[in-house]
Amino acid sequence: MGVVFLGIIAVALPVAAFAIEWSGDTGLSERHHSHHDTYFVPRSLTTSLVLMMLFAGTLGVVVGWLCSVGVFAASPLVVFSFFCTFVAVSFAMWLAIRRYCVVTYADRLRVTPFVGAPKTVMYAEIDRMVWQQRSATTGYRNLRIYAGQTEVFLWGIIDLEQILGRIDRFDVLEAGGDAA
Numbered sequence: 613m614g615v616v617f618l619g620i621i622a623v624a625l626p627v628a629a630f631a632i633e634w635s636g637d638t639g640l641s642e643r644h645h646s647h648h649d650t651y652f653v654p655r656s657l658t659t660s661l662v663l664m665m666l667f668a669g670t671l672g673v674v675v676g677w678l679c680s681v682g683v684f685a686a687s688p689l690v691v692f693s694f695f696c697t698f699v700a701v702s703f704a705m706w707l708a709i710r711r712y713c714v715v716t717y718a719d720r721l722r723v724t725p726f727v728g729a730p731k732t733v734m735y736a737e738i739d740r741m742v743w744q745q746r747s748a749t750t751g752y753r754n755l756r757i758y759a760g761q762t763e764v765f766l767w768g769i770i771d772l773e774q775i776l777g778r779i780d781r782f783d784v785l786e787a788g789g790d791a792a
Contacts, residue, residue: 614689614692615676615680615688615689615692618676618689618692618693618695618696619672619673619676619692619696621696621699621700622668622669622672622673622676622692622695622696622699623669623670623673625665625669625699625700625703626662626665626666626668626669626670626699626703627666628703629661629662629665629703629706630662630666633655633658633659633662647717647718648715648716648717649715649716649774649778650713650714650715651713651714651715651716651770651771651774651775652712652713652770653709653710653712653767653769653770654769654770657709657769658706658709658710661702661705661706661709662706664702665699665702665703665706668695668698668699668702669695669699671695672691672692672694672695672696672698672699673695675691675695676688676691676692676695679691708726708727709726711724711725711726711727712724712725712726712767714766714770714775716775716778716779719734719735719736720732720733720734720735721733721735721757721764721775721778721779723764723765723766725764725765731762731764732762733757733759733762733764734759735779735780735781737759737760738757738758738759738779738781738784739758739759739760739784740757740758740784740785740786741755741756741757741758741776741779741781741784741785741786742755742756742758742786743755743785743786744756744768752767752768752769752772753768753772754766754767754768755768755772755776
């Protein structure tokens with residue numbers, strides 16, 4: 613019974629993610645409105661994660677079934693547990709990445725982080741902005757903004773140049789990390 617439950621989870625989570633991704637937005641990572649701009653993680657990244665989940669879930673069901681009919685000597689419960697855990701962790705990561713959003717207004721910035729409550733930073737209250745090291749995985753640099761007790765993280769995969777232009781506080785921008 614546990615094997616069937618794990619097999620259902622290994623299939624249901626990727627299918628749910630696929631349905632949400634497919635029926636979601638138009639795929640634009642930037643949306644410009646008259647009074648604000650919104651920046652999301654590119655749809656190509658979130659779609660890649662969904663496809664990875666679909667592949668892993670399908671592979672898990674096939675390999676688990678082959679174990680249950682005796683083709684492989686491994687325990688079907690162990691195989692299903694591994695793939696189900698992989699899919700569940702990938703699903704949680706996909707949800708967190710999909711949630712990340714930066715909204716810029718004329719006088720403030722609102723960041724919805726991967727986890728936690730949204731944070732608002734008034735441009736006039738920014739004490740410093742620091743570039744982080746270039747990421748080996750993405751090739752982008754991230755930016756940390758400090759305003760009083762508030763700290764926000766701007767992920768380099770979104771259009772930081774547009775956001776910095778909107779903030780227009782280059783007087784508090786520190787070099788940090790690697791140059792250029």
